[in-house]
Amino acid sequence: MVQVSKVQKIAASEYGRCVRNQNYRLWALFVIGFTVIGARVLVNQWAQPIYSFSATEWNAFRTLLANLAAVYYYVLPIFAVIVAHDLFNEPRDRGLVATLSEHGARASDIHWGRLAGRLAYLSLVVGASFAAGLMVVIVTLLALPQSLTLIEVERAVPVLIFAETLGATVFWVVAAISCVVRDARKSIMVSMALLAFVLLGATLVSDILLYSSFGPMPITGTVEWGDFLHSARNTVGRRVYDLSPIDTFLMFVTFLSGSANFSVWFAIEVWFTPALQTAIAFVVFLACACKRRLFHLRWEQSPR
Amino acid sequence: MSEMPEGITTERVTAQREGSDIARVREYAIWARDVVARAFAESRGRSKIIDTVSIKELKVEKGTILGIVGGLDSGLGTFFQLSTGNIRPDKGEFLLFGIKPALGRKDVGLASYRFDLYGQLTVHENLALLGELGLEAGVGKARIPEILDVLDIGDLANAKYRNLSESERRLVLLAQALLKEPTLMLVENIVQGLDMLESIRVIGALSKIINNGRDITYLIGTSFYDEDLFALFTHIALVEQGRVTNSKRLVEQSPSAVRQDIVAALSSI
Numbered sequence: 048m049v050q051v052s053k054v055q056k057i058a059a060s061e062y063g064r065c066v067r068n069q070n071y072r073l074w075a076l077f078v079i080g081f082t083v084i085g086a087r088v089l090v091n092q093w094a095q096p097i098y099s100f101s102a103t104e105w106n107a108f109r110t111l112l113a114n115l116a117a118v119y120y121y122v123l124p125i126f127a128v129i130v131a132h133d134l135f136n137e138p139r140d141r142g143l144v145a146t147l148s149e150h151g152a153r154a155s156d157i158h159w160g161r162l163a164g165r166l167a168y169l170s171l172v173v174g175a176s177f178a179a180g181l182m183v184v185i186v187t188l189l190a191l192p193q194s195l196t197l198i199e200v201e202r203a204v205p206v207l208i209f210a211e212t213l214g215a216t217v218f219w220v221v222a223a224i225s226c227v228v229r230d231a232r233k234s235i236m237v238s239m240a241l242l243a244f245v246l247l248g249a250t251l252v253s254d255i256l257l258y259s260s261f262g263p264m265p266i267t268g269t270v271e272w273g274d275f276l277h278s279a280r281n282t283v284g285r286r287v288y289d290l291s292p293i294d295t296f297l298m299f300v301t302f303l304s305g306s307a308n309f310s311v312w313f314a315i316e317v318w319f320t321p322a323l324q325t326a327i328a329f330v331v332f333l334a335c336a337c338k339r340r341l342f343h344l345r346w347e348q349s350p351r
Numbered sequence: 352m353s354e355m356p357e358g359i360t361t362e363r364v365t366a367q368r369e370g371s372d373i374a375r376v377r378e379y380a381i382w383a384r385d386v387v388a389r390a391f392a393e394s395r396g397r398s399k400i401i402d403t404v405s406i407k408e409l410k411v412e413k414g415t416i417l418g419i420v421g422g423l424d425s426g427l428g429t430f431f432q433l434s435t436g437n438i439r440p441d442k443g444e445f446l447l448f449g450i451k452p453a454l455g456r457k458d459v460g461l462a463s464y465r466f467d468l469y470g471q472l473t474v475h476e477n478l479a480l481l482g483e484l485g486l487e488a489g490v491g492k493a494r495i496p497e498i499l500d501v502l503d504i505g506d507l508a509n510a511k512y513r514n515l516s517e518s519e520r521r522l523v524l525l526a527q528a529l530l531k532e533p534t535l536m537l538v539e540n541i542v543q544g545l546d547m548l549e550s551i552r553v554i555g556a557l558s559k560i561i562n563n564g565r566d567i568t569y570l571i572g573t574s575f576y577d578e579d580l581f582a583l584f585t586h587i588a589l590v591e592q593g594r595v596t597n598s599k600r601l602v603e604q605s606p607s608a609v610r611q612d613i614v615a616a617l618s619s620i
Binding site: 142147 | 481
Protein backbone atom coordinates (compact mmCIF):
# COMPACT_ATOMS: atom_id res chain seq x y z
CA MET A 48 0.00 0.00 0.00
CA VAL A 49 1.33 3.44 -0.90
CA GLN A 50 2.05 5.52 2.16
CA VAL A 51 1.30 9.20 1.83
CA SER A 52 3.84 11.09 3.88
CA LYS A 53 2.99 13.97 6.14
CA VAL A 54 4.98 16.25 3.87
CA GLN A 55 2.91 15.23 0.86
CA LYS A 56 -0.33 15.83 2.70
CA ILE A 57 0.76 19.23 3.95
CA ALA A 58 2.17 20.26 0.59
CA ALA A 59 -1.04 19.13 -1.08
CA SER A 60 -3.33 21.03 1.23
CA GLU A 61 -1.21 24.15 1.47
CA TYR A 62 -0.43 24.28 -2.20
CA GLY A 63 -4.02 23.67 -3.13
CA ARG A 64 -4.96 26.55 -0.91
CA CYS A 65 -2.38 28.83 -2.49
CA VAL A 66 -3.42 27.93 -6.02
CA ARG A 67 -7.03 28.51 -5.13
CA ASN A 68 -6.34 31.92 -3.68
CA GLN A 69 -3.91 32.97 -6.34
CA ASN A 70 -6.18 32.19 -9.22
CA TYR A 71 -9.59 32.69 -7.75
CA ARG A 72 -10.76 35.07 -10.45
CA LEU A 73 -9.73 32.75 -13.22
CA TRP A 74 -11.07 29.73 -11.44
CA ALA A 75 -14.37 31.58 -11.07
CA LEU A 76 -14.55 31.78 -14.85
CA PHE A 77 -13.82 28.09 -15.07
CA VAL A 78 -16.65 27.41 -12.67
CA ILE A 79 -19.05 29.50 -14.73
CA GLY A 80 -17.88 27.77 -17.90
CA PHE A 81 -18.34 24.34 -16.43
CA THR A 82 -21.71 25.40 -15.10
CA VAL A 83 -23.00 26.40 -18.50
CA ILE A 84 -21.50 23.43 -20.28
CA GLY A 85 -22.64 21.12 -17.51
CA ALA A 86 -26.12 22.55 -17.76
CA ARG A 87 -26.14 21.89 -21.50
CA VAL A 88 -25.09 18.30 -21.02
CA LEU A 89 -27.63 17.74 -18.29
CA VAL A 90 -30.44 19.28 -20.32
CA ASN A 91 -29.59 17.15 -23.34
CA GLN A 92 -29.50 14.00 -21.29
CA TRP A 93 -32.30 14.32 -18.80
CA ALA A 94 -34.41 17.44 -19.00
CA GLN A 95 -36.65 16.75 -22.02
CA PRO A 96 -38.46 13.69 -20.69
CA ILE A 97 -39.32 15.31 -17.37
CA TYR A 98 -40.77 18.50 -18.84
CA SER A 99 -43.32 18.46 -21.64
CA PHE A 100 -41.94 21.08 -24.01
CA SER A 101 -43.22 21.58 -27.48
CA ALA A 102 -40.57 20.94 -30.12
CA THR A 103 -40.07 24.65 -30.77
CA GLU A 104 -39.75 25.53 -27.11
CA TRP A 105 -37.44 22.69 -26.51
CA ASN A 106 -35.17 23.61 -29.41
CA ALA A 107 -35.13 27.25 -28.41
CA PHE A 108 -34.24 26.48 -24.84
CA ARG A 109 -31.53 24.06 -25.83
CA THR A 110 -30.16 26.48 -28.41
CA LEU A 111 -29.92 29.19 -25.80
CA LEU A 112 -27.87 26.95 -23.56
CA ALA A 113 -25.81 25.67 -26.48
CA ASN A 114 -24.89 29.19 -27.53
CA LEU A 115 -23.99 30.12 -24.00
CA ALA A 116 -21.79 27.05 -23.84
CA ALA A 117 -20.28 27.87 -27.22
CA VAL A 118 -19.25 31.28 -25.97
CA TYR A 119 -17.29 29.56 -23.29
CA TYR A 120 -15.81 27.10 -25.76
CA TYR A 121 -14.34 30.07 -27.57
CA VAL A 122 -13.51 32.36 -24.68
CA LEU A 123 -12.18 29.96 -22.09
CA PRO A 124 -9.05 28.87 -23.94
CA ILE A 125 -7.73 32.38 -23.43
CA PHE A 126 -8.21 31.93 -19.73
CA ALA A 127 -6.72 28.46 -19.93
CA VAL A 128 -3.54 30.00 -21.28
CA ILE A 129 -3.56 32.63 -18.54
CA VAL A 130 -4.11 30.04 -15.84
CA ALA A 131 -1.44 27.78 -17.28
CA HIS A 132 0.93 30.70 -17.47
CA ASP A 133 0.11 31.72 -13.93
CA LEU A 134 0.60 28.25 -12.55
CA PHE A 135 3.81 27.60 -14.42
CA ASN A 136 5.38 30.89 -13.52
CA GLU A 137 6.10 30.58 -9.87
CA PRO A 138 9.02 32.93 -9.71
CA ARG A 139 9.70 32.46 -6.02
CA ASP A 140 8.97 28.78 -6.12
CA ARG A 141 12.56 27.62 -5.77
CA GLY A 142 12.93 29.61 -2.57
CA LEU A 143 9.87 27.91 -1.16
CA VAL A 144 11.11 24.45 -2.05
CA ALA A 145 14.48 25.33 -0.50
CA THR A 146 12.78 26.36 2.74
CA LEU A 147 10.61 23.26 2.88
CA SER A 148 13.62 21.05 2.11
CA GLU A 149 15.57 22.69 4.90
CA HIS A 150 12.80 21.62 7.26
CA GLY A 151 13.00 18.01 6.20
CA ALA A 152 10.66 17.83 3.24
CA ARG A 153 11.97 15.88 0.26
CA ALA A 154 11.64 17.64 -3.08
CA SER A 155 9.76 14.66 -4.53
CA ASP A 156 7.33 14.81 -1.62
CA ILE A 157 6.66 18.47 -2.28
CA HIS A 158 6.10 17.91 -5.97
CA TRP A 159 3.85 14.90 -5.47
CA GLY A 160 2.00 16.78 -2.78
CA ARG A 161 1.40 19.66 -5.14
CA LEU A 162 0.26 17.30 -7.85
CA ALA A 163 -2.24 15.80 -5.45
CA GLY A 164 -3.28 19.28 -4.32
CA ARG A 165 -3.88 20.49 -7.85
CA LEU A 166 -5.76 17.37 -8.85
CA ALA A 167 -7.89 17.50 -5.73
CA TYR A 168 -8.68 21.12 -6.38
CA LEU A 169 -9.48 20.51 -10.03
CA SER A 170 -11.83 17.70 -9.03
CA LEU A 171 -13.48 20.05 -6.59
CA VAL A 172 -13.96 22.70 -9.26
CA VAL A 173 -15.40 20.22 -11.76
CA GLY A 174 -17.67 18.60 -9.18
CA ALA A 175 -18.92 21.92 -7.85
CA SER A 176 -19.49 23.22 -11.36
CA PHE A 177 -21.61 20.29 -12.42
CA ALA A 178 -23.59 20.59 -9.22
CA ALA A 179 -24.11 24.25 -10.05
CA GLY A 180 -25.11 23.24 -13.57
CA LEU A 181 -27.79 20.99 -12.17
CA MET A 182 -29.13 23.85 -10.10
CA VAL A 183 -29.23 26.11 -13.17
CA VAL A 184 -31.22 23.49 -15.06
CA ILE A 185 -33.73 23.00 -12.26
CA VAL A 186 -34.25 26.73 -11.73
CA THR A 187 -34.54 27.41 -15.46
CA LEU A 188 -37.04 24.61 -15.99
CA LEU A 189 -39.18 25.95 -13.18
CA ALA A 190 -39.03 29.53 -14.44
CA LEU A 191 -39.33 28.96 -18.21
CA PRO A 192 -42.48 30.49 -19.75
CA GLN A 193 -44.70 28.10 -21.69
CA SER A 194 -45.08 30.35 -24.73
CA LEU A 195 -41.43 30.74 -25.59
CA THR A 196 -40.69 31.58 -29.19
CA LEU A 197 -37.10 32.00 -30.22
CA ILE A 198 -35.61 31.62 -33.64
CA GLU A 199 -33.88 28.31 -34.11
CA VAL A 200 -30.31 29.01 -34.99
CA GLU A 201 -28.60 25.84 -34.12
CA ARG A 202 -27.10 24.14 -37.10
CA ALA A 203 -27.42 20.48 -37.83
CA VAL A 204 -23.87 19.90 -38.83
CA PRO A 205 -22.33 17.06 -36.89
CA VAL A 206 -18.81 17.83 -37.91
CA LEU A 207 -19.07 21.30 -36.45
CA ILE A 208 -20.14 19.76 -33.19
CA PHE A 209 -17.28 17.37 -33.58
CA ALA A 210 -14.81 20.21 -34.19
CA GLU A 211 -16.13 22.10 -31.22
CA THR A 212 -16.03 19.01 -29.09
CA LEU A 213 -12.52 18.22 -30.22
CA GLY A 214 -11.34 21.76 -29.59
CA ALA A 215 -13.05 21.89 -26.25
CA THR A 216 -11.67 18.50 -25.30
CA VAL A 217 -8.14 19.51 -26.24
CA PHE A 218 -8.59 22.70 -24.31
CA TRP A 219 -9.91 21.03 -21.19
CA VAL A 220 -7.26 18.35 -21.32
CA VAL A 221 -4.60 21.02 -21.69
CA ALA A 222 -6.10 23.03 -18.86
CA ALA A 223 -6.13 19.92 -16.67
CA ILE A 224 -2.58 18.96 -17.57
CA SER A 225 -1.47 22.55 -17.11
CA CYS A 226 -2.66 22.32 -13.55
CA VAL A 227 -0.60 19.28 -12.73
CA VAL A 228 2.56 19.44 -14.81
CA ARG A 229 5.36 21.61 -13.55
CA ASP A 230 7.39 24.11 -15.49
CA ALA A 231 9.67 21.62 -17.24
CA ARG A 232 7.09 20.99 -19.90
CA LYS A 233 5.33 24.28 -19.76
CA SER A 234 6.27 25.37 -23.25
CA ILE A 235 4.56 22.30 -24.71
CA MET A 236 1.50 22.82 -22.56
CA VAL A 237 1.16 26.47 -23.42
CA SER A 238 1.66 25.66 -27.09
CA MET A 239 -1.11 23.07 -26.91
CA ALA A 240 -3.41 25.48 -25.16
CA LEU A 241 -2.77 28.04 -27.86
CA LEU A 242 -3.31 25.42 -30.51
CA ALA A 243 -6.66 24.51 -28.98
CA PHE A 244 -7.59 28.16 -28.96
CA VAL A 245 -6.59 28.55 -32.58
CA LEU A 246 -8.56 25.44 -33.49
CA LEU A 247 -11.69 26.84 -31.96
CA GLY A 248 -11.12 30.27 -33.44
CA ALA A 249 -10.62 28.74 -36.85
CA THR A 250 -13.88 26.82 -36.49
CA LEU A 251 -15.64 30.10 -35.91
CA VAL A 252 -13.99 31.76 -38.90
CA SER A 253 -14.74 28.84 -41.20
CA ASP A 254 -18.37 28.82 -40.04
CA ILE A 255 -18.73 32.48 -40.92
CA LEU A 256 -17.16 31.91 -44.32
CA LEU A 257 -19.41 28.94 -44.98
CA TYR A 258 -22.55 30.74 -43.98
CA SER A 259 -21.71 33.79 -46.03
CA SER A 260 -21.08 31.55 -49.05
CA PHE A 261 -23.74 28.88 -48.80
CA GLY A 262 -26.29 29.90 -46.18
CA PRO A 263 -27.41 27.82 -43.22
CA MET A 264 -27.71 24.06 -43.28
CA PRO A 265 -31.16 22.46 -42.99
CA ILE A 266 -31.78 21.73 -39.37
CA THR A 267 -34.11 18.81 -39.64
CA GLY A 268 -31.85 16.46 -41.56
CA THR A 269 -31.51 12.95 -40.30
CA VAL A 270 -28.63 10.61 -40.20
CA GLU A 271 -29.23 7.91 -42.75
CA TRP A 272 -25.92 6.23 -42.96
CA GLY A 273 -23.53 4.15 -40.98
CA ASP A 274 -24.06 0.49 -40.28
CA PHE A 275 -21.21 0.95 -37.91
CA LEU A 276 -23.11 3.59 -36.01
CA HIS A 277 -26.28 1.58 -36.14
CA SER A 278 -24.64 -1.31 -34.40
CA ALA A 279 -22.62 0.84 -32.03
CA ARG A 280 -24.91 3.63 -30.95
CA ASN A 281 -28.24 3.05 -32.71
CA THR A 282 -27.96 6.53 -34.23
CA VAL A 283 -29.77 6.01 -37.51
CA GLY A 284 -32.86 8.12 -37.83
CA ARG A 285 -32.03 10.52 -35.02
CA ARG A 286 -31.76 14.24 -35.58
CA VAL A 287 -28.14 15.12 -36.02
CA TYR A 288 -27.98 17.70 -33.31
CA ASP A 289 -29.34 15.19 -30.86
CA LEU A 290 -26.11 13.28 -31.22
CA SER A 291 -23.66 13.15 -28.41
CA PRO A 292 -19.97 13.97 -28.99
CA ILE A 293 -19.23 10.23 -29.04
CA ASP A 294 -21.85 9.66 -31.73
CA THR A 295 -20.38 12.51 -33.70
CA PHE A 296 -16.92 11.12 -33.38
CA LEU A 297 -18.10 7.70 -34.55
CA MET A 298 -19.82 9.36 -37.52
CA PHE A 299 -16.61 11.07 -38.40
CA VAL A 300 -14.75 7.77 -38.24
CA THR A 301 -17.41 6.20 -40.43
CA PHE A 302 -17.05 8.98 -42.96
CA LEU A 303 -13.28 8.66 -43.05
CA SER A 304 -13.58 4.91 -43.55
CA GLY A 305 -15.44 5.64 -46.76
CA SER A 306 -18.64 3.85 -45.83
CA ALA A 307 -20.73 7.01 -45.74
CA ASN A 308 -22.40 8.91 -48.51
CA PHE A 309 -22.86 12.58 -47.59
CA SER A 310 -24.28 15.58 -49.22
CA VAL A 311 -21.97 18.23 -50.60
CA TRP A 312 -22.76 20.44 -47.61
CA PHE A 313 -21.47 17.91 -45.25
CA ALA A 314 -18.40 17.26 -47.34
CA ILE A 315 -17.56 20.97 -47.39
CA GLU A 316 -17.93 21.19 -43.65
CA VAL A 317 -15.91 18.05 -43.15
CA TRP A 318 -13.04 19.02 -45.38
CA PHE A 319 -13.06 22.80 -45.47
CA THR A 320 -13.23 23.43 -41.75
CA PRO A 321 -10.41 21.13 -40.64
CA ALA A 322 -8.24 22.27 -43.55
CA LEU A 323 -8.65 25.91 -42.60
CA GLN A 324 -8.17 25.10 -38.93
CA THR A 325 -5.02 23.18 -39.64
CA ALA A 326 -3.63 25.90 -41.87
CA ILE A 327 -4.26 28.69 -39.38
CA ALA A 328 -3.04 26.58 -36.48
CA PHE A 329 0.11 25.67 -38.35
CA VAL A 330 0.89 29.28 -39.27
CA VAL A 331 0.31 30.51 -35.74
CA PHE A 332 2.25 27.65 -34.24
CA LEU A 333 5.14 28.26 -36.62
CA ALA A 334 5.13 31.96 -35.81
CA CYS A 335 5.19 31.17 -32.10
CA ALA A 336 7.94 28.63 -32.51
CA CYS A 337 10.05 31.16 -34.42
CA LYS A 338 9.34 34.04 -32.13
CA ARG A 339 9.41 31.92 -28.97
CA ARG A 340 7.37 34.51 -27.20
CA LEU A 341 3.73 35.45 -27.50
CA PHE A 342 1.71 37.68 -25.24
CA HIS A 343 4.75 37.92 -22.96
CA LEU A 344 4.58 34.25 -22.11
CA ARG A 345 7.77 32.54 -21.15
CA TRP A 346 8.47 29.70 -23.51
CA GLU A 347 11.57 28.46 -21.86
CA GLN A 348 12.62 28.00 -18.32
CA SER A 349 14.60 30.91 -17.05
CA PRO A 350 18.25 29.93 -16.42
CA ARG A 351 18.92 28.70 -12.95
CA MET B 352 59.13 -4.80 18.38
CA SER B 353 57.17 -3.68 21.42
CA GLU B 354 54.59 -6.05 22.75
CA MET B 355 50.97 -5.20 23.40
CA PRO B 356 49.76 -5.35 27.01
CA GLU B 357 47.74 -8.48 27.65
CA GLY B 358 44.10 -8.24 26.55
CA ILE B 359 44.56 -5.19 24.29
CA THR B 360 44.45 -5.88 20.57
CA THR B 361 45.65 -3.64 17.72
CA GLU B 362 42.03 -3.13 16.64
CA ARG B 363 41.05 -1.82 20.06
CA VAL B 364 43.97 0.65 20.11
CA THR B 365 43.01 1.92 16.64
CA ALA B 366 39.37 2.17 17.70
CA GLN B 367 40.33 4.15 20.82
CA ARG B 368 42.47 6.52 18.76
CA GLU B 369 39.67 7.01 16.22
CA GLY B 370 37.23 7.49 19.05
CA SER B 371 39.32 10.26 20.57
CA ASP B 372 39.66 11.90 17.10
CA ILE B 373 35.91 11.84 16.67
CA ALA B 374 35.47 13.27 20.15
CA ARG B 375 37.88 16.08 19.27
CA VAL B 376 36.10 16.81 16.01
CA ARG B 377 32.78 16.93 17.84
CA GLU B 378 34.13 19.76 19.91
CA TYR B 379 33.92 21.94 16.84
CA ALA B 380 30.73 23.32 15.40
CA ILE B 381 32.37 23.15 11.97
CA TRP B 382 35.37 21.00 11.15
CA ALA B 383 36.56 20.76 7.58
CA ARG B 384 39.77 19.58 5.97
CA ASP B 385 40.94 19.31 2.35
CA VAL B 386 37.42 19.79 1.05
CA VAL B 387 36.59 20.24 -2.60
CA ALA B 388 32.92 20.58 -3.47
CA ARG B 389 31.22 21.43 -6.72
CA ALA B 390 27.80 22.94 -7.27
CA PHE B 391 25.88 21.87 -10.34
CA ALA B 392 23.00 23.40 -12.23
CA GLU B 393 20.78 21.56 -14.64
CA SER B 394 20.03 23.12 -17.94
CA ARG B 395 18.11 21.27 -20.66
CA GLY B 396 18.73 17.97 -18.93
CA ARG B 397 22.49 18.47 -18.68
CA SER B 398 24.44 19.09 -15.50
CA LYS B 399 26.91 21.92 -15.54
CA ILE B 400 29.41 22.90 -12.85
CA ILE B 401 28.66 26.43 -11.81
CA ASP B 402 30.89 26.80 -8.78
CA THR B 403 33.65 25.06 -6.86
CA VAL B 404 34.60 25.57 -3.25
CA SER B 405 37.82 24.39 -1.64
CA ILE B 406 38.66 24.44 2.05
CA LYS B 407 42.11 23.52 3.23
CA GLU B 408 41.17 23.78 6.86
CA LEU B 409 38.27 25.33 8.73
CA LYS B 410 37.68 24.88 12.41
CA VAL B 411 34.91 26.79 14.13
CA GLU B 412 34.61 26.36 17.85
CA LYS B 413 31.24 26.11 19.55
CA GLY B 414 29.83 29.47 20.59
CA THR B 415 31.67 31.33 17.86
CA ILE B 416 29.98 34.03 15.82
CA LEU B 417 31.79 33.59 12.57
CA GLY B 418 31.38 36.11 9.83
CA ILE B 419 32.14 34.52 6.52
CA VAL B 420 32.72 37.21 3.95
CA GLY B 421 32.85 36.84 0.20
CA GLY B 422 31.77 38.60 -2.96
CA LEU B 423 28.63 37.68 -4.86
CA ASP B 424 30.50 35.28 -7.16
CA SER B 425 33.09 34.22 -4.63
CA GLY B 426 31.60 30.81 -3.83
CA LEU B 427 29.86 31.96 -0.66
CA GLY B 428 26.54 30.51 -1.77
CA THR B 429 28.18 27.19 -2.60
CA PHE B 430 29.82 27.18 0.83
CA PHE B 431 26.38 27.52 2.40
CA GLN B 432 25.03 24.76 0.19
CA LEU B 433 27.87 22.60 1.46
CA SER B 434 27.12 23.55 5.05
CA THR B 435 23.48 22.59 4.74
CA GLY B 436 24.12 19.29 3.00
CA ASN B 437 22.61 20.48 -0.25
CA ILE B 438 25.84 19.45 -1.96
CA ARG B 439 28.38 16.90 -0.75
CA PRO B 440 32.14 17.24 -0.86
CA ASP B 441 33.85 15.42 -3.73
CA LYS B 442 36.97 15.25 -1.60
CA GLY B 443 37.85 15.74 2.07
CA GLU B 444 35.61 15.93 5.10
CA PHE B 445 33.14 18.58 6.17
CA LEU B 446 31.51 17.97 9.54
CA LEU B 447 29.08 19.84 11.74
CA PHE B 448 29.47 18.71 15.36
CA GLY B 449 31.28 15.65 14.06
CA ILE B 450 28.47 14.62 11.70
CA LYS B 451 28.10 15.17 7.96
CA PRO B 452 25.65 17.93 7.06
CA ALA B 453 22.22 16.85 5.87
CA LEU B 454 19.07 18.68 4.87
CA GLY B 455 16.54 18.86 7.66
CA ARG B 456 19.01 18.46 10.53
CA LYS B 457 17.31 19.51 13.73
CA ASP B 458 20.44 21.05 15.28
CA VAL B 459 21.07 23.36 12.31
CA GLY B 460 18.91 26.33 11.38
CA LEU B 461 19.32 28.18 8.11
CA ALA B 462 18.05 31.63 7.24
CA SER B 463 18.87 32.62 3.70
CA TYR B 464 17.88 35.49 1.45
CA ARG B 465 17.10 32.76 -1.12
CA PHE B 466 14.35 31.33 1.03
CA ASP B 467 10.69 32.00 0.57
CA LEU B 468 7.42 31.04 2.21
CA TYR B 469 3.81 30.69 1.13
CA GLY B 470 2.64 34.21 0.31
CA GLN B 471 -0.98 33.39 0.90
CA LEU B 472 -0.43 32.04 4.38
CA THR B 473 0.03 34.19 7.45
CA VAL B 474 3.33 34.32 9.30
CA HIS B 475 1.94 32.08 12.02
CA GLU B 476 0.51 29.58 9.51
CA ASN B 477 3.81 29.43 7.64
CA LEU B 478 5.80 28.83 10.81
CA ALA B 479 3.29 26.26 12.06
CA LEU B 480 3.55 24.41 8.76
CA LEU B 481 7.36 24.31 8.92
CA GLY B 482 7.21 23.27 12.55
CA GLU B 483 4.90 20.44 11.64
CA LEU B 484 7.28 19.30 8.91
CA GLY B 485 10.47 19.12 10.90
CA LEU B 486 9.48 18.68 14.52
CA GLU B 487 7.28 16.59 16.77
CA ALA B 488 3.59 17.43 16.66
CA GLY B 489 2.83 20.69 18.44
CA VAL B 490 6.44 21.49 19.38
CA GLY B 491 7.05 24.02 16.62
CA LYS B 492 3.68 25.68 17.14
CA ALA B 493 4.35 26.15 20.83
CA ARG B 494 7.62 27.94 20.09
CA ILE B 495 6.19 30.44 17.63
CA PRO B 496 4.99 33.15 20.07
CA GLU B 497 8.33 33.21 21.89
CA ILE B 498 10.33 33.43 18.66
CA LEU B 499 8.13 36.21 17.30
CA ASP B 500 8.56 38.09 20.57
CA VAL B 501 12.34 37.80 20.47
CA LEU B 502 12.36 39.16 16.94
CA ASP B 503 9.83 41.80 17.88
CA ILE B 504 7.39 40.78 15.13
CA GLY B 505 4.57 39.45 17.30
CA ASP B 506 2.19 41.90 15.64
CA LEU B 507 2.85 40.30 12.26
CA ALA B 508 1.66 36.85 13.32
CA ASN B 509 -1.63 37.17 11.46
CA ALA B 510 -0.30 39.14 8.51
CA LYS B 511 -0.03 37.37 5.17
CA TYR B 512 3.56 36.77 4.15
CA ARG B 513 3.07 38.40 0.75
CA ASN B 514 1.95 41.63 2.40
CA LEU B 515 5.12 42.00 4.46
CA SER B 516 7.91 44.41 3.66
CA GLU B 517 11.23 42.93 2.58
CA SER B 518 12.81 43.43 6.00
CA GLU B 519 9.80 41.85 7.72
CA ARG B 520 10.14 38.85 5.42
CA ARG B 521 13.79 38.49 6.37
CA LEU B 522 12.79 38.56 10.04
CA VAL B 523 10.28 35.78 9.40
CA LEU B 524 13.04 33.82 7.65
CA LEU B 525 15.14 34.23 10.80
CA ALA B 526 12.15 33.05 12.81
CA GLN B 527 11.77 29.86 10.75
CA ALA B 528 15.42 29.06 11.35
CA LEU B 529 14.91 29.43 15.10
CA LEU B 530 11.96 27.04 15.14
CA LYS B 531 14.26 24.05 15.48
CA GLU B 532 16.09 25.61 18.45
CA PRO B 533 19.34 25.04 16.57
CA THR B 534 22.80 24.83 18.09
CA LEU B 535 24.28 26.05 14.81
CA MET B 536 22.62 28.92 13.05
CA LEU B 537 23.53 29.60 9.42
CA VAL B 538 22.59 33.04 8.18
CA GLU B 539 23.21 33.67 4.49
CA ASN B 540 23.24 37.21 3.13
CA ILE B 541 20.23 38.10 5.20
CA VAL B 542 20.51 41.84 4.42
CA GLN B 543 21.07 41.46 0.68
CA GLY B 544 18.88 43.82 -1.26
CA LEU B 545 17.67 45.74 1.80
CA ASP B 546 17.94 49.47 2.16
CA MET B 547 19.75 51.04 5.09
CA LEU B 548 16.82 51.26 7.49
CA GLU B 549 15.69 47.76 6.69
CA SER B 550 19.24 46.46 7.24
CA ILE B 551 19.39 48.15 10.62
CA ARG B 552 16.14 46.48 11.64
CA VAL B 553 17.23 43.00 10.53
CA ILE B 554 20.71 43.27 12.03
CA GLY B 555 19.15 44.57 15.23
CA ALA B 556 16.96 41.47 15.39
CA LEU B 557 19.94 39.24 14.68
CA SER B 558 21.84 40.96 17.47
CA LYS B 559 18.91 40.36 19.79
CA ILE B 560 18.92 36.65 19.01
CA ILE B 561 22.67 36.45 19.60
CA ASN B 562 22.34 38.21 22.92
CA ASN B 563 19.35 36.15 23.94
CA GLY B 564 21.54 33.93 26.05
CA ARG B 565 21.23 30.66 24.20
CA ASP B 566 24.38 28.72 23.39
CA ILE B 567 24.30 28.91 19.61
CA THR B 568 27.16 29.00 17.13
CA TYR B 569 26.53 31.45 14.32
CA LEU B 570 27.86 31.36 10.82
CA ILE B 571 26.85 34.61 9.19
CA GLY B 572 27.66 34.93 5.51
CA THR B 573 27.68 38.30 3.85
CA SER B 574 28.75 39.83 0.58
CA PHE B 575 28.40 43.39 1.82
CA TYR B 576 30.27 45.50 4.30
CA ASP B 577 27.98 46.63 7.06
CA GLU B 578 29.53 47.96 10.23
CA ASP B 579 26.63 46.92 12.44
CA LEU B 580 26.74 43.39 11.10
CA PHE B 581 30.51 43.09 11.32
CA ALA B 582 30.39 44.30 14.91
CA LEU B 583 28.55 41.08 15.80
CA PHE B 584 31.35 38.79 14.64
CA THR B 585 33.83 37.23 17.04
CA HIS B 586 35.66 35.49 14.20
CA ILE B 587 36.00 36.03 10.51
CA ALA B 588 36.74 33.87 7.47
CA LEU B 589 36.90 34.80 3.84
CA VAL B 590 35.77 33.21 0.62
CA GLU B 591 37.54 34.31 -2.51
CA GLN B 592 37.50 32.54 -5.87
CA GLY B 593 36.02 29.50 -4.17
CA ARG B 594 38.75 29.21 -1.55
CA VAL B 595 37.73 29.47 2.09
CA THR B 596 40.25 30.68 4.66
CA ASN B 597 40.38 29.37 8.20
CA SER B 598 38.51 31.40 10.76
CA LYS B 599 40.44 34.07 12.56
CA ARG B 600 39.59 35.57 15.91
CA LEU B 601 38.84 39.25 15.83
CA VAL B 602 40.74 40.75 18.72
CA GLU B 603 39.36 44.19 18.25
CA GLN B 604 36.00 44.55 16.57
CA SER B 605 36.23 48.14 15.50
CA PRO B 606 35.25 48.61 11.83
CA SER B 607 38.73 49.72 10.81
CA ALA B 608 40.35 46.73 12.53
CA VAL B 609 37.94 44.34 10.85
CA ARG B 610 38.61 45.97 7.52
CA GLN B 611 42.35 45.59 8.07
CA ASP B 612 41.85 41.94 8.95
CA ILE B 613 39.91 41.39 5.74
CA VAL B 614 42.60 43.05 3.64
CA ALA B 615 45.32 41.02 5.37
CA ALA B 616 43.42 37.79 4.90
CA LEU B 617 42.71 38.57 1.25
CA SER B 618 46.38 39.16 0.55
CA SER B 619 47.23 35.78 2.10
CA ILE B 620 44.86 33.83 -0.19
